[in-house]
Amino acid sequence: MRIYPICPACLLNRAYMESRFVTDDEELIFKAVGVALKVLAEKYFTRSINAHIATEMHRKVYEVLGVEDPYKEVKEKANKVAMENLPIVKAFVENQPDTFRASAIASIIANTFDYGVMGHEVEDEDFLTFFIREFKKGLKIDDLDEIRELCKGKVCYLTDNCGEIVIDTLFMKEIKKICERLTVVVRGKPIISDATLEDALAVGVDKIADEILTNGEGAIGIIEEELPPETLERLESADVIIAKGMANYESLSDSRFKPIAFLLKAKCKPVAMDLGVEVGDMIAMLRR
């Protein structure tokens, strides 16, 4: 998915927000937003993939701020809230007639744990009410039956945010029951609120997956040139790639990799438009 005209304002807002997370030094914040603006102005007319432009922008902002992980606290909070709610979600999922389907939907609902998308509010209070309402709403695009079939082979699971990865473990367990091999790919370095190896280990992904790999340099989504050879091989040889969240969609929607199952909640207009759904809709869409 290429950059849309409303993306730069949202990205700049995020650059400001993450600067504010780590400092009250107004001069430093001024510079950090300035470098973000510069990257956006340079890259906008190249019409590159939004997530790639965002990756470059955030890296430059982090450099100016002189911090490795401005979202450290935000991510810890997201994981904590999700861990607290995991038992109820688990009980709910286990109570459903089709646990594969229920856990997949739960993992899509958990994609809501995204701090930073403009206009998108995270509800971490009264989680169960929120969860059940979303669950009942169901999926706008639902290819879960086909996705389940493909999960009988080699699965490459691309995670997205912290918090979300906690609920992902329920779906990973269901995949693990039927798959030939489960590879989980996390970000190779801290970037926005996305899950890294540290998060994956903290929430016990290592006890479920056959292996945990990274996307290399911690791009938001996938930048093929940055992938470690092993990760690239897993993407190429997978019977299905499970791509969680908007950034993985943005960076893979026009890629050569297939088949890919995009599991996400459309949290902003550009992604919703690109998918042909409404903001707030959840999808499990298979691209063969």
Place this chain on the structure above:
Amino acid sequence: MRIYPICPACLLNRAYMESRFVTDDEELIFKAVGVALKVLAEKYFTRSINAHIATEMHRKVYEVLGVEDPYKEVKEKANKVAMENLPIVKAFVENQPDTFRASAIASIIANTFDYGVMGHEVEDEDFLTFFIREFKKGLKIDDLDEIRELCKGKVCYLTDNCGEIVIDTLFMKEIKKICERLTVVVRGKPIISDATLEDALAVGVDKIADEILTNGEGAIGIIEEELPPETLERLESADVIIAKGMANYESLSDSRFKPIAFLLKAKCKPVAMDLGVEVGDMIAMLRR
């Protein structure tokens, strides 16, 4: 007031919004936002006055869009809503013990009629409830007594938005009762939702003021180099300049003109911070 790090995101959002007002041509919108991004990236590090950067940005966006006034309908709607509510506001003001003060506050409340500031919502339903609540809240900075004294001389009244200018007429009438001369200055060309000569005439400012002048090329606020000689003279010779709204504040807060009475509602964080008040606060602040 110089540009703040959160300004570019807001301005870009506005560039997008005004493009969307006039066209569904995605390619044209892409270009319009691109030119906005270019102006912002070029000007940000000059740390110029925010309203001046915004002026340049909007002019370039209009040029790309090929329209003279993307806010035409928005402005007409704002004037219409304000005209419908004028009789109640008038009755309310006339019922107050001090009509100068009451009409001044009414004109500040009317500064809420601003479509386009990010995160700022215009309430045009149940106007009276909204109006009375705001009126009771009162002013955070209140120099109205001193301002009244200065209004006994030559007054130069800089208007702001459409809609707002309708309610301004009540305050203008009060000034007219005591002043030596009332000059009203509107934008010389359409720019965002600001009032032009056409709007001033439509709402009857010509029946109140001694004269209506313009700011020349329609800057958002005042760009001194663009002022017609007569307008410049009035600003220089005024016993008090009444500057309505955020853009007039942004462009005059560090200027050589004085004394200036800034009458506005702080609708965004940067202006509120600059004034040392909270977002939502109303002020009538005299700078001698």
